[in-house]
Amino acid sequence: MRNSALLVIAVLIAIFAVPPAISVASATPSGPSVAPSPSFFVTIGVDPGGATRFVPATIIIPQVNITLNITFMNNYTVGGGMVHTFSIANSDNSVTEIGNSSTASVAPGKNISFEFHINSLTNITYKGVSFTPESSGQGIRWFCIPHRSAGMTGEILLAGLTGPTPEKGILIRAYWIGIIGIAATLAWTIISYFIIKSSSGHFKDHHEHVRKGLP
Ligand SMILES: [Cu+2]
Structure with a gap:
């Protein structure tokens, strides 16, 4: 009887102790979105064949409220x-907020680094001035002033808006598969224990056998 009491206690501990451990693990991926204001570093080059286009032409940021640090290399x-x-550009195209200075013209073989804060996809802060950037449709448009008409443009997109995030679904599914698996295993252990205990006379006399030195 003492053994079965211990078993029940062990089972209860397992049921209540294991789920929190799993939920902590599954909550970990959401950690970065809690971080106040991270920096994100990207390097953009130009087409290695000499075409007037950026490579890559898309920057995918993991979140808004992020400082985007860009190094633009004119590597052709x-x-x-x-x-x-x-x-x-500003959303009304009247003012080019970023790159409207002589230092923003990057000669071949040179590169520049600069950063601005993306408060949202419709509001960024550059050198202390906030403005609404030109939209690319889904995100923020950037371009090369002399070659914009030739299609030298790019865009900044937000990761969550560009497609589904299957990772989260998989995590939640894995969590429930784990819980059901643990519960089934425990249930089967308890059932087996009582089936064996109730159907075997041999086990009832086990202590007596041990005392007599029998197997
Ligand atoms: Cu250009």
Whole structure:
């Protein structure tokens, strides 16, 4: 009887102790979104074949309220290369807020680094000035001033808006599969214990056998 009491206690401990451990593990991926204001570093180059386009032409940020630090490398120098800019316009296209200075024109073989804060996809802060950036439809448009008409553009997208995030579904599914698996195992252990205990006379006399030195 003392054994079965111990078993019940062990089962109860297992049921109540294991789920929190799993939920802590499954909650971990949501940690970064709790972080106040992280920085995100990206390097953008130009087409290695000399075409007027950015490579890559898409920046996917993991969240808004993030400082985006961009290094733009004008890494095509064949035949003297071309001068490019990395620019973001105000939403009414009247003012080019980022890149509207001589230092934003990047000569072949040179690169520039700058950063701005993305408060939301419709509000960014650059050098202390907040404005609504030109939209690309889903995100923020950036472009090269001399080659915009030739299609030298790019966009900043928010990860959650560009497609489904299957990771979360898998985690929740795995969590429930784990819980059901643990519960089934425990149930089967308890059932087996009582089936064996009630159907076997041998086990009832086990202590007596041990005392007599029998197997
Ligand atoms: Cu250009």
